[in-house]
């Protein structure tokens with residue numbers, strides 16, 4: 001799917017209200033009934049239907065049906081629009097350029113601010129590939145009826161943002177975080193090639209040690225990257241220094257499977273160096289002597305700092321369970337033929353039955369959602 005930056009400037013205030021209303025209604029309904037949309041947006045029914053038609057034409061919402069009623073759902077396009085509008089209102093970004101990456105669970109674009117400075121916009125797309133799998137395992141969703149791709153994608157972005165910030169604050173070699181909204185994060189564009197595309201380096205031994213040192217540094221700060229591989233390590237063009245990206249799967253060294261994750265990260269690098277550079281070293285870090293006894297930490301625990309920063313244990317758990325339930329389709333290194341799946345988008349939100357559309361329930365939902373667009377002080381802020 002192509003992002004359209006011009007769209008950002010051609011949505012009327014009423015259209016925007018309706019779009020926001022669909023988003024709010026989506027919290028409890030996979031198919032949002034039109035009367036609920038009208039109610040949340042405080043616009044007249046007739047007007048709302050017309051606007052919904054316009055939004056549907058532009059693929060910001062889509063008509064949908066479940067066994068009981070017809071309504072609308074927000075599309076990826078609509079969610080992207082809301083996030084980018086929030087970012088552009090805050091002057092964080094102004095225009096959208098080329099797409100530079102399509103992963104199973106994200107799209108990456110080059111964007112720019114009003115001064116023309118380029119940045120990277122990462123849009124998380126959880127649920128694009130494997131929504132069916134997570135439907136079978138929704139116990140962790142608690143009150144939320146729909147395991148929506150929106151919610152999961154937002155959690156992933158919030159988690160990545162929390163880690164990116166804390167790592168950058170502590171001088172880890174990661175892109176500078178710029179802003180975050182809904183399922184998106186905005187960060188510094190690194191002028192680099194992914195390690196995966198690099199056939200030769202001046203000194204494989206040196207790069208190998210740098211990467212192992214990084215794994216150790218992470219662990220001493222209480223963290224394991226969890227997907228530390230040639231796709232998520234960028235080699236800077238100017239000085240050949242490695243920069244680490246992609247943090248939604250980071251785990252704490254206190255995690256019950258910490259050692260396993262740690263070893264997997266180490267093994268990914270070892271295997272890649274063997275394969276690509278025919279380089280093998282007898283020296284590699286062991287979890288126990290790195291993070292195992294707690295006495296080797298660097299005086300700060302970034303896992304603890306992140307937890308205190310708002311992305312708490314509960315959110316971490318929800319996301320982890322999601323990732324567990326989609327395992328096997330998720331690691332970058334298994335990702336060689338990723339293109340095909342890109343079109344399965346929105347698979348997840350189709351026609352799932354959500355409890356009835358009775359008037360009373362609709363009203364209850366409005367309360368549940370907690371605010372109408374009108375009351376919302378910061379109109380661009382996402383409903384919680």
Ligand code: ADP
Nearest residue numbers: 101103106108120175188189190194231245246
């Ligand atoms: P995914 O979760 O889909 O693997 P990543 O965060 O790993 O997403 O990004 C995918 C690709 O996009 C990377 O392999 C890299 O080529 C590019 N990329 C991501 N972030 C940046 C950045 N800040 N600067 C330059 N390139 C980036």
Ligand code: MG
Nearest residue numbers: 231232246332
């Ligand atoms: Mg990646």
